[in-house]
Structure formats: C-alpha cells, structure tokens
Amino acid sequence: MTFMQKLLKQAPVNVSRRGFLSGTGALVLSTTLPVRPSKAQEAEAAAGPAVPAFLEIHEDGTAKLLSPFIEGGQGIYTTFAQVVGEELDLAPENFSVEIAPAGPPYDVMGGFRITGGSMSTRTSYELMRQLGASARAMFLEAAAQDWGVDASELTTEPGMVVHEASGRRAGYGELAAVAMDLPVPSEVTLRDPSEFRWIKTPVPRLDVRDKSTGQAKYSIDVEVDGMLLAAVQHAPRLGLTPASVSNLSEIEAMRGVHSVHLLNGAVAVVAGKFWQARRAVEAAEVEWTEGEAQWPMPADFSTDVFRDTLAGKEGEIVEVEAKGDAASALESADTVIEAIYDAPFVVHGQLEPPSATARFNDDGTLEVWTSCQAPEMFQGTAAQVAGLNPSQVSIHSQMLGGFFGRHFLYATSNPFPQAIALAKAVGQPVKLIWTREEDFLRDAPRPLGLARFRGAIGPDGPTALSVEVVGEGPTGRWYDAPVGSDPSATEGISGKSYAIANSHVGQIFHPNPAVIGYWRAVGHSMHDFMYEGFLDEIAGAAGQDPFEMRRALLTDNQRLSTLLEAVGELSGGWQPGPFEAEDGSQRARGIAMASPFGSEAAAIAEVSLDGGEVAVHQVWVAIDPGQIVNPAIVEAQVQSAVALGVSQTLVEELTYEDGEPTARNFDLYPILRPDQMPEVHVRIIESGAPMGGVGEPGLPAVGPAIVNAVATLTGERIRSLPLSKHEFGGA
Amino acid sequence: MQLTINGESRDVDVDPDTPLLWVIREELGLTGTKYGCGIAQCGACTVLVDGYPTRSCQTPAESVTGAEIKTIETVEETETGRRVVEAWVANQVPQCGYCQSGQVLAATALLTETPNPTDEDIEYAMVNLCRCGTYNKIRAAVRDASEA
Numbered sequence: 042m043t044f045m046q047k048l049l050k051q052a053p054v055n056v057s058r059r060g061f062l063s064g065t066g067a068l069v070l071s072t073t074l075p076v077r078p079s080k081a082q083e084a085e086a087a088a089g090p091a092v093p094a095f096l097e098i099h100e101d102g103t104a105k106l107l108s109p110f111i112e113g114g115q116g117i118y119t120t121f122a123q124v125v126g127e128e129l130d131l132a133p134e135n136f137s138v139e140i141a142p143a144g145p146p147y148d149v150m151g152g153f154r155i156t157g158g159s160m161s162t163r164t165s166y167e168l169m170r171q172l173g174a175s176a177r178a179m180f181l182e183a184a185a186q187d188w189g190v191d192a193s194e195l196t197t198e199p200g201m202v203v204h205e206a207s208g209r210r211a212g213y214g215e216l217a218a219v220a221m222d223l224p225v226p227s228e229v230t231l232r233d234p235s236e237f238r239w240i241k242t243p244v245p246r247l248d249v250r251d252k253s254t255g256q257a258k259y260s261i262d263v264e265v266d267g268m269l270l271a272a273v274q275h276a277p278r279l280g281l282t283p284a285s286v287s288n289l290s291e292i293e294a295m296r297g298v299h300s301v302h303l304l305n306g307a308v309a310v311v312a313g314k315f316w317q318a319r320r321a322v323e324a325a326e327v328e329w330t331e332g333e334a335q336w337p338m339p340a341d342f343s344t345d346v347f348r349d350t351l352a353g354k355e356g357e358i359v360e361v362e363a364k365g366d367a368a369s370a371l372e373s374a375d376t377v378i379e380a381i382y383d384a385p386f387v388v389h390g391q392l393e394p395p396s397a398t399a400r401f402n403d404d405g406t407l408e409v410w411t412s413c414q415a416p417e418m419f420q421g422t423a424a425q426v427a428g429l430n431p432s433q434v435s436i437h438s439q440m441l442g443g444f445f446g447r448h449f450l451y452a453t454s455n456p457f458p459q460a461i462a463l464a465k466a467v468g469q470p471v472k473l474i475w476t477r478e479e480d481f482l483r484d485a486p487r488p489l490g491l492a493r494f495r496g497a498i499g500p501d502g503p504t505a506l507s508v509e510v511v512g513e514g515p516t517g518r519w520y521d522a523p524v525g526s527d528p529s530a531t532e533g534i535s536g537k538s539y540a541i542a543n544s545h546v547g548q549i550f551h552p553n554p555a556v557i558g559y560w561r562a563v564g565h566s567m568h569d570f571m572y573e574g575f576l577d578e579i580a581g582a583a584g585q586d587p588f589e590m591r592r593a594l595l596t597d598n599q600r601l602s603t604l605l606e607a608v609g610e611l612s613g614g615w616q617p618g619p620f621e622a623e624d625g626s627q628r629a630r631g632i633a634m635a636s637p638f639g640s641e642a643a644a645i646a647e648v649s650l651d652g653g654e655v656a657v658h659q660v661w662v663a664i665d666p667g668q669i670v671n672p673a674i675v676e677a678q679v680q681s682a683v684a685l686g687v688s689q690t691l692v693e694e695l696t697y698e699d700g701e702p703t704a705r706n707f708d709l710y711p712i713l714r715p716d717q718m719p720e721v722h723v724r725i726i727e728s729g730a731p732m733g734g735v736g737e738p739g740l741p742a743v744g745p746a747i748v749n750a751v752a753t754l755t756g757e758r759i760r761s762l763p764l765s766k767h768e769f770g771g772a
Numbered sequence: 773m774q775l776t777i778n779g780e781s782r783d784v785d786v787d788p789d790t791p792l793l794w795v796i797r798e799e800l801g802l803t804g805t806k807y808g809c810g811i812a813q814c815g816a817c818t819v820l821v822d823g824y825p826t827r828s829c830q831t832p833a834e835s836v837t838g839a840e841i842k843t844i845e846t847v848e849e850t851e852t853g854r855r856v857v858e859a860w861v862a863n864q865v866p867q868c869g870y871c872q873s874g875q876v877l878a879a880t881a882l883l884t885e886t887p888n889p890t891d892e893d894i895e896y897a898m899v900n901l902c903r904c905g906t907y908n909k910i911r912a913a914v915r916d917a918s919e920a
Contacts, residue, residue, distance in 0.1 A: 116867075249865070250861050253857050253860035254857055393806070393870045474807075476810060684902075714901065
C-alpha cells in the first residue's frame, strides 16, 4: 500500500473524552492511526495517554487545527483552514492553526511525515475534508438530540446549526459540549465542489498581519526560562575536529562566557547572551586535527575538478527509462549533436539562520525547539544523541523563516544535536544559533549535477535522444534509493513528456563528497534546465522554431499542449525575437516546460543584456496542478519559485577549494536582489487531474526559458550555470 | 549606556561595540528585528535610527546613544507606518515573513520622507533581500501605501 492509500484509509475518531481536553467542553477529533501501532504504543494506549487531536471546536465557536505540516511561507495553515472550514461550514478566519507534535496520529505518511516534496495539501486534502465533514455531522446530530428533531431536518450556516421549520439556531460553540459525547459518523458526504465557498477562492492568509508587524515567532526567537546562549565555530573542512583551543583561558575569561566545549567537528561557547558567545567562539584559536566524520571532505576537493571528473566518468549506465532503440537510431542517423550540461552546488539561503533550543526536564524528558521539516526523524536522532527513548523527546517545530529543503535531517547540517549535547553538558537549557557563516559551512547543498546528451536530428526535430546523468542524488544518500531508481538524481531529464520515438536515460553513479541535500524542486531544479536547453539545440540543428517543435512533440499530451498554448497566449503570442523593446534594448524570449511533483508547467522568459550581464524582464508561467485550493497562494508560490529559479540561473554557485566552501555569506554568494526580479505573470489551469504539488513546480521551467532566450539573443548556448560566470559581449 | 528605543529611554549594560541588533533582541527582548546575515547584506535587521533605515547588525550600540530608535513593534504608531502595514496585508506580501519586519520599516522610512515615490525612488530604497521572492508584491504594496 502506498502512503497515499494509507492516508485515505484513515477515519476521524472522537477523542473529546480522552486525554488532555476532557471536561473542557470542546469537540475534539483525531483520526485512527494510519498504521498498526507498535507494542510500545499499545501499552501506552492501555495506560490511558493524552490523545492528541487534529481539530478542536471551542465554546466560543472558534476552531483550532493541528497541522501535520509546518508553515514556512507556503501557506499550508491557511490552506488547511480553508479545506476543513469548507466541510465543517466555518469560515477560515475562525481557525487558529498550530503545528502538531511528532508521532501519531500526525505521522500521516505511514509512521512519519515530512513537509516537503510539494506534498502537504495533496496528501491530506481528503483527510482534512473528512475531519471537517465529520465534525459538522456531529454538530447536526447534537442539535437534533437537543431539539428532539431528526438530523435530516437540520442544516448549517457558517458556524451554526439551523432548523428552518422552527427557526431555531445554535452556534457550534454551544453544541460542542453535546457533540463531544457522540460517535463519529462512519460515513460522511463531502460537499460537492460546485458548492464550494472557500476552496478555490483567494482566502486571505491567516499569518500575514503577524508577519507584517514583527509578531511572528520563529525558532531563533524561542525563549525558555533559564536558558543560556551558544555559538559554534565549525572546522573549516568537514572531517576535521578540534584538538585544542590554544587561548582557552582567554576565551573563558571573556565577558558573559559560561563555558567552552570541544564538540565533534566544532568548538562551542556557552554564554549569557548570544553576542557574547559568538564573539568568544570567533576569538578561539583552534587547532584542528583529522576526526571521525561519516562524510569527510577530501582535503583536495575542488568543484572544478569534480565537474571534470563527472564529465569524464565511465562506468555502468543504469537504465532509468527507455523507449524504442536510441542507440541504433543514433548510430544510423546522419546528424547527431552532443553536449554536456552542468549545474553547480547551491545553498538554501533561507533567511533565518538555523537554531535549536534544548531543555532537559526534571523527569528526564527532553524538549527541542527548532526549525524542522521531519519531526519524527528529528525525534529519533534527538533521542539517540541524548540517550533516551524517542517517546521521552518532544520536538516543537517552529514557524520556518524560509526552508526550501534546508530543515530535513542531514547529519552534520542540523544544529539540534549540538544544542542537546550542550544542554546536557551545562545542565541548563541552551539555545544555539548558527551564524550565517556557519550555516554556509555546514549547509547540505544541492549536489553539483552533470548530464551528457546525444541527439539524432531529423528534418522535424529529434528522432533519438540518449542521456547519461552522472552523479548522486539526495534520495540515494538519505533514503537508500538504488542507482537508476533515485528520482532526485535524474528527474527533469527522466519523466519528460515529449514524443521522441527513441530515447534512453541512464544514471552513472559517482559519489558526491559533500553532505548533499534537497533544494527547492530537487533534481528538477537543474535537470529541466539541461534537457530543455538541449531540446532547443535540437530545434536549432533541425531548423525548427523551439515553440513549434514542442507543440509537435506534445500533440498527444493534452495537459502540456494546453499549457504551451496558454503560456504563449499569456505572453501576448510567441515571439522569440530578438526584437527591440520600448526602452530601446534588444530582447529575446525563450520557452521551456516541466512536469514536476505531479503538476505540469510551462514558462516563457524575456531577457536582455545590460552591461554584459543578463537581465530578466518578464516571466510568464502557466501551471496545471490538476486541482487547487487557494489561487492566491498558488500564484504566490509560483512567484516565489520563479524568484528562486531566476536567482540560481543568474547568480548562484557554491564552489569549493581545498575541501572548503569559498563563500560563507551573501557577500560572496549573491542571491537575487529586488532590482533583478522580473515581473511575473501567472495563469493557473485546473485540468481536473489528480492534485499535484504547488510549492516547487513553478521553478524548473524558469531556468531553461532564460537560457534559451539568451541563446536566441546572443547566439551563445550556455550549458553551465550560473550565467554570471559567463561573459556576454555587446547588446 | 542609555538608548532611546520606541520612545522609551532604556539602560543597557553591554560592551559599547555590541551591535544594536543584539541589544534590541537580547537585552530588550524585541524579537521582531531579525538576524539574517550579520554583515549588512540582507536587511532583515533594519530599524529606524532618527527615521533612517539602518542595518542594526553593523551598528555599534555606542554610536546611536543619542538617537531615536524605532523597531517594527511600534511601526503602527505613525500614520505612514499604519498605511504600510495595511498595504502589506491587503497585498498579502509575506510568505515565510522573516525579512518582512525590515521590508516594512524600509517602506515606512521611504514613504515618510517621500510620500509619492517614483519607481526609481522605490528601487533605490527597497533593497532588502527576500529569499521567498515577494519582490513584486513589495513593490505593489509600496505603491498602494504611497499617497498618490
């Protein structure tokens, strides 16, 4: 059973009389556990634990929803309030949404859950609707009993039950005390989509005012009684560890310093204030020695050499997908073109630096407050570090100041194990903040990627395509996906929809020495750039217009055909250029498409050259997530994905020399500035296909659309990102 | 030393060169001002010093002892600040929200000084980084909050 199927098997249960909310008069709905509980959990259940809940409706008529997925800007809290509110018949603004703790019943992906993969809404849409509908049915039944009428005579208006015959009305808050003793109906009817009031409308976000007035709280803002603050200095190269601090007594005597600690791979200072800890730890003169790291960085590692190694790598080609006979078709073709594409390591650059607060309680339990996309996994690791059972560890995930994949569990990339070690060592709660420099040093960057393309050219376009993707993906690294079956290593080159009669995609594994991670749109973030760039090269070699050639290759794909026409129309009709713009600049446009995370997307970008650098003026995106919940949030996510797509295409690149990253902050690693942001135009198309993702799918087509436009404008085909490392003449 | 923050005189016992950011966050407990980069690149730490948007991470506390310092917590105490916040809400600007304290204060400073900014004025003043890419909405909100 897939976890999607497991999700759909869950049903709400009434836990009002169980657990911590007994006697509060609130209706509390949980769900059945998605998987058979372990022995330990069964024993716990027998002992009568506090059963947490997804949904509470309070006497004042407001609702609290516990979300399995963390809010980090993608609007998931508002989305869930809309979905539950729709079925419950309660306006979304009456909801407060909070993050659910680690463990059941919130581990809705079959024993765990992650906020990632553009999965949150599509994995929980049905569950959230059922929760809302179940609660509504219970309010109807409560009123029916109270008024001595049949529930079928009753209906609801937002927040209340209504008996039209008698004119009686009662708010959900008044009925909560009765409803809490009722069984959850075994079956509920979900609202017909034609009657949706909130789903599919641009409901305002619940968190926007707090975020506009400095009231929103993040991990870095957590404060617990009696806490000390900590800062670290990591070894400049991963794999080294501190042997000694030569000026230890000086450091210890600095203002506010509580203690100095040698950790695996880092020196830490604990102090009364963070600034005192930071100042002290940066003054530490550390002697580093080779230590024990799972992924030590080779002392001679450089990105330039690594790229060349991938380019020349020979070895077993593990088939990812194949159609027809690409090898024979290439061999017999009159015209074959070849190209190597690569994309660099990139950091997440979420604006909130990583932090974690750890507190050991008198009863031996541990609490951790941190930025977290995977609470059950953090709980397991925290327990290991502390020498506890996972059930003794509470993970309090905090609102994320950006994430883009930064806060998964990545061994040396998360600060919470250090915070736990320090809290244990000093016997007091400790909040550890990594400076931006330490974040760059220990981030889990998107892996540098490379692919080798060969295409056979016929008069109408490609007759065969063969691609070897060289390297390692994060899903292979962290979840043991086998070579050839690791989507993160090839997606965006595999999974394309063009009707090319003969095609072959294979992966050649080559280990990446860095602690690699997931970055927004993961493999798609670079592979679609490579594929769609090479596709334009094929069009050029065949003398075809890139838009027309894509149209012909997508004849049998209704969704992508629709998107191609839509994005063309949105941009005022396909015109590759070069043409002169109103301001006198020479401009060109490029087109690209992508099929990421269950959704489909197409993008057109308009570029010019400004002092030898590429300027992106406009980006048009047509996106089909199948079905959506909030069009304003979808549009905002596309805006955001475009920004990151433009940023990585224009300026982002993390390089290593001698095993160390050469940039440690935004001075030497620029990210997109406001004046570099194009105007973004979005068209959302709901084809009615199964719900796809939204957070990431707007990104992959942006880079290749820009690079294809640059090729049209300058005649230069860029096969290695970012564009800022290339010199463009004139125009 | 004495600092005037949000209209109140506050005594703080810190090293004179402690960045204003950490005085505001750690000594005064005002966490709306954010640490982003520490090197005056991103602008998440923006506060108003005598009305000017200032990157508090690179501002030694001793250099602003005589100044009026305003943080995001009191932005709505002025008419312009209120208008900016309302425009931010109406345009649904924030995503993760981490940079928005600084963005709102930068916009408030701009519109206080220049109630009807040109596009160039906006481009010159609104230079804080946003990793979520809310730049189009920031621009729209600044235009909405301007008087014209």
